[in-house]
Amino acid sequence: MIAYRDAMPGDGPELSAMAQRCFTDTFGSLYRASDLAAFLDRAFGADGLPSQIGAPDFAIRLATDDGRIVGFAKVGPNALPFPQAEDANAVELYQLYVLGGYQGEGVGPALMDWAIAEARTRAADTLALSVYVDNHRAQAFYRRYGFVDVGRFDFPVGEHVDEDRLMVLAL
Template sequence: MITYRDARTIDGPALSAMARRSFTETFGTLYRQSDLAAFLDQAFGANGLAAQLSEPDFAIRLALADDQIIGFVKMGPVTFPGEWRPDAIELYQFYVLSPWHGSGVAQEMMAWALEHARSHGAREVILSVYVDNHRAHRFYERYGFRDIGRIAFRVGETVDDDNLMRLVL
């Protein structure tokens, strides 16, 4: 049985481990080991994802199976360079472990993310997605997200292209 709840600070280590696993299973073959390790430490180390659990600007929703984190979505203020509407919100990370792809977890978490955005007065949701992550592109497009540009995404010393996407609520 899959359950959903808001993340708590005590979830930090388990959430970071799940995020590392998910990123590595999805993108691990694209990068040199040193680049991947640097990114994982920066994004999911002690000062990354786990530290944001206690920051009031961020909201993180978890999907759990047998009390194990199998997915999460993180929302917060827009940090991409450029001019953004004051009522925009960013969807930072949206990860589901591969055994649960196609199980409805992603749809449930997207429903939460969009409701969270609306209930906090957001009029648009902004996200970035790796240009070659076609599965994620199709998923976001089903919800009405549209490409609005490109942005550099750094993984260690490697710089990738991400598409910026926007959904007007």
């Protein structure tokens, strides 16, 4: 049975490993090994995701199955340059990751509902995210929640630069 809870500092190593596995399973074949390793270290290494657990600007929600992390969502201050970003009180959805065996089981929707509620708790008027241009499944998922595509974003993975789509949801 899937349970949901806020991340705690002790979750750092397991959360880092889960995030790296999820990203690699989904996108790993797209990159040179050196670019992938650099990205994984920057995003999910000790100075990345684990260091944000408990940080006042970030909130991280976990989905667990028998105590094992199978999904997570992270929200925090917006850093995306979407149109009207300067005029918006925006929160960014940095990641919403679900391990492959748990996709289609309601984990993603539960984490998205949490992310939207968390953004509203922070008095945001916009929830922003970026998504890989060819990740059509994720884009369709976000559109079901009312997100709209507002432009391009260059997303670095090591020295490689991907095209992402910027999507926003008016809250």
